[in-house]
Amino acid sequence: MKKEQLVNLVEQMTLKEKVxxxxxxxADFYSEKAEAKTGPMAQLNITQDTVNHAGTTLGISGAKEAIRVQKTYMENNRLHIPTLLMADIIHGFRTIFPIPLGLGSSWDLQAAKQMAEVSAKEAAVSGLHVTFSPMVDLVRDPRWGRVMESTGEDPFLNARFAEAFVKGYQGDDLEHDFMRVAACVKHFAAYGAALAGRDYNTVNMSERQLRDQYLPGYKAALDAGAKLVMTSFNTVDGVPATGNEWLFRDVLRGEFGFDGVVISDWGAVQELIPHGVAKDQKEAARLAIQASVDIEMMTNCYTGYLEELITEGTVPEAMLDEAVLRILELKNDLGLFEHPYRGADEALEAQHVLSDEHRSIARDVARRSIVLLKNEHATLPLRKDQTLALVGPAAQSHDVLGVWSWQGKKEEAVTLAQGVQHYAKQVHTQTEAFDYFAPSKEAIEEAVSLAKEAEVVILALGEEDWMSGEASSQTDIRLPQAQLELFDKVRAVAKTLIVTLYNGRPLDLTAIQSADAIVEAWFPGTEAGNALADILFGVYNPSGRLSMSFPENVGQVPVFYNTDNTGRPYLGDPNEKYVSKYLDASNQPRYPFGYGLSYGEVTYSQTIVHQDTVQLGDTITVEATISNHSDYKRRETVQLYVRDIVGKVVRPVRELKGFTQIDLAPQESQTVRFELTTDQLFYVHSNQEWSTEPGEFHVWIAPNSQEGVKTSFTLV
Structure with a gap:
């Protein structure tokens, strides 16, 4: 349908239909069961006629149901406009992949794109059109439960993953490729900086910091073609995002040139009232529409008061018309006017959803996301002839999907016990059910007894899924006390102890540091047990690298690698007091951004910069040789960091400017070369402009954000 036809369609609509x-x-509002929707309708104070004309739908599941809802909707809609079916498909539809923080730890953009492609295919054949993903909020506080939905603490890495997700979801021809879905980037903006790591809390930062650190991820997703943007719950410079005209009209639409759909998060328009910027629903509706919010999710401020605001002249009808047109254009971009059922197909649903092919892809992506944190005395990989004990609450748990696995089914997930049994000849797994928080005396005794007899103990610990995700902030980010007590008992008798972790956030792992090996598996998804077993037995050499730092303790939080320097920097002398340091802990995280181990030793040569001096517009060639000194083949994530020594604004001590992954055969060396442009040296100044100044820059090619031998160049 051409744009003029869409404009004509808007002109045919009544004021109420447009609202x-x-x-x-x-989904309940479209249920065939009357009792399922009468309560919600009464609660929102809307009529069946409003339901018949509401422009978009949330949470419909299954091709048959999607076709029924669309058919009924179009029959009841006077102008036969199709509805849009949206859902939270965060890291998989039915085939569940690692949580995004785990995907970020893969540093593998192709793996992220594959996840999005598989998710889109399963969602599309099940009748869905839009996913509320990717979430590209920059995260630096592991107390915030929603760090699990982000790809980490670095703006550059987040931006690259944002692009990969969008391209995977949407493909190259969204209108005609019915195996794709539209992507909605969220949460605009800076939701990840909630004070104290408390969900929905205030965000307080300068505009310069917002532009320099937080906006680039969203911008990358938009440049990749994301069709929608979701508002964040938090304030931006004292104004809630959902009613923030500067943020959405000036920055998003004006500066970024975004002309797609903006949707509120659940209930966010009405939440302008408790925020204290709107006295009632009418004022909340005015603020949101003036801020350019096109879709109000699950509150009735627009339906209750927008007609009145327009009739009395407070809001121009043209503002409503532009919002409606953007929604119709999105439906048109998806081809819904010609193909209202789009990809929904029960036969294709049966063929593709949770297919063997998709499970195989999920297994491969999961093992790329797992991070080996510790491996003393080459404890790992395991040998198949070793006598093993597999104990702990996560040993036989199906709770491996993560809380945002909307259609995932725990019973379809592979447990660690199932995965290990494929390889081990002698593995003794405890039979007593093991609670994460209050294990029975019998379960503890059995775990200790099995540990005594084994050559190697695998102690499977971690979080239950509800402990991270939305509304799951925590001040104590250690493992539950019962698990720490279990660790001490098992450690006391185990000859060799390996800890595996399922969790959704960086944890304080101080209490388990005496383990011989620690494997961070995140929530790996449907193929969790197989992927983790592949790592433990060396079928896959671990290649994951942290995309978010692990603190020594919660008192350091937020602790992240690309911090600014201070006027009194701590340089390592423990006797020096009047510098920026703690008396009782290091300044550094326990495991820093970019960190992860693999089997076998690798070394990095001195970084070489081919140009001592450069000018604006030049390209700086930086290289190093990476050597594998082992008999294991391995994938190495080679990272490029830069520091601007003197700037008009204080610059971070290191900034990631590039990365690449190389596959090294046993005993192989490869030279890795980066081409660094002077544009990559730009940053946001106090006047909000991007630029840089002449001066010295340090540069590292390194395996993580704390290692590497620096060299330098000068911009003249």
């Missing part, structure tokens, strides 16, 4: 087009309702 209703801005409403998103959940």
């Amino acid at each position: 209703d087009q801005l409403l998103q309702l959940a």
Whole structure:
């Protein structure tokens, strides 16, 4: 449908029909069971006529149901406009992949794109059109439960993953490729900087910091073609994002040139009232529409008061018309006017959803995301002839998907016990059920007894899924006390002890540092046990590298690698007091950004910069040789860091400017070369402009954010 036809369609709509087009309702409102929707309708104070014309729908599941809802909707809609079906498909539809923080730790953009492609295919044949992903919020505080949805603490890495997700979801021809879905980037903006790591809390930062650190990820997703943007719950410079006209009209639409759909998060328009910037629903509706929010999710401020605001002249009808047109354009971009059922197909659903092919891809992506944190005395990989004990709450747990696995089924997930049994000849797994928080005396005794008899003990610890995710902030980010007590008992009798972890955030692992090996598996998804077993037995040499730092303790938080220097920097002398340091802990995280081990030793040569001096517009060639000194083949994530020594604004001590992954055969060396442009040296100044100044820059090619031997060049 051409744009003039869409404009004509808007002109045919009544004022109420246009307002209703801005409403998103959940699946219950379209249920065939009257009792399922009468309560919600009464609660929102809307009529069946409003339901018939609400422009978008949230949480419909299954091809058959999607076709029924679309058919009924179009029959009841006077102008036969199709609805848009949206859902939270965060890291898989039915085939569940690692949580995004785990995907970020793969540093593998192709793996992220594959996840999005598989997710899109399963969602599309099940009738969905839009996913509320990617979340590109920059995260630096592991107390915040939603760090699990982000790809980490670095703006550059987040931006690259944002691009990969969008391209995977949307493909190259969204209108005609019915195996794709539209991507919605979220949460605009800076939701990841909630004070004290408390969900929905205030965000307080300078505009310069917002532009320099937080906006680049969203911008990368938009440049990759993301069709929608979701508002964040937090304030931006004292104004809640959902009613922030500067943020959405000036920055998003004006500066970034985004002309797609903006949707509120669940209930966020009405939350302008408790925020204290709107006195009632009418004022909340005015602020949101003036801020350019096109779709109101699951509150009724628009349907209750937008007609009145327009009739009295407070809001121009043209503002409503532009919002409606953007929604219709999105439906048109998806081809829904010609193909209202789009990809929904029960036969294709049966063929593709949770297929063997998709499970195989999920297994491979999961093992790329797993990070080996510790491996003393080459404890890992395991030999198949070793006598093993597999104990702990996560040993036989199916709780490996993560809380945002909407359609995932725990019973379809592979447990660690199932994965290990494929390889081990002698593995003794405890039979007593083991609670994460209050294990029975019998379960503890059995675990200790099995540990005594084994050559190697695998102690499977971690979080249950509800402990991270939305509304799951925590001040104590250690493992539950019962698990720490279990660790001490098993450690006391185990000859060799390996700890595996399922969790959704960086943890304080101080209490388990005496383990011989520690493997961070995150929530790996449907193929969790197989992927983790592949790592433990060396079928896959671990290649994951942390995308978010692990603190020594919660008192350091937020602790992240690309911090600014201070006027009194701590340089390592423990006797020097009047510098920026703790008396009772290091300044550094226990495991820094970019960190991870593999089997076998690798070394990095001195970084070489081919130009001592450069000018604006030049390209700086930086290289190093990476050598594998082992008999293991391995994938190495080679990282490029830069530091601007003197700037008009204080610059971080290191900034990631590039990375690449290389496959090294046993005893092989490769020279890795980066081409660094002077544009990559730009940063946001106090006047909000991007630029840089002449001066010295340090540069490292390194295996993580704390290692490497620096060299330098000068910009003249």
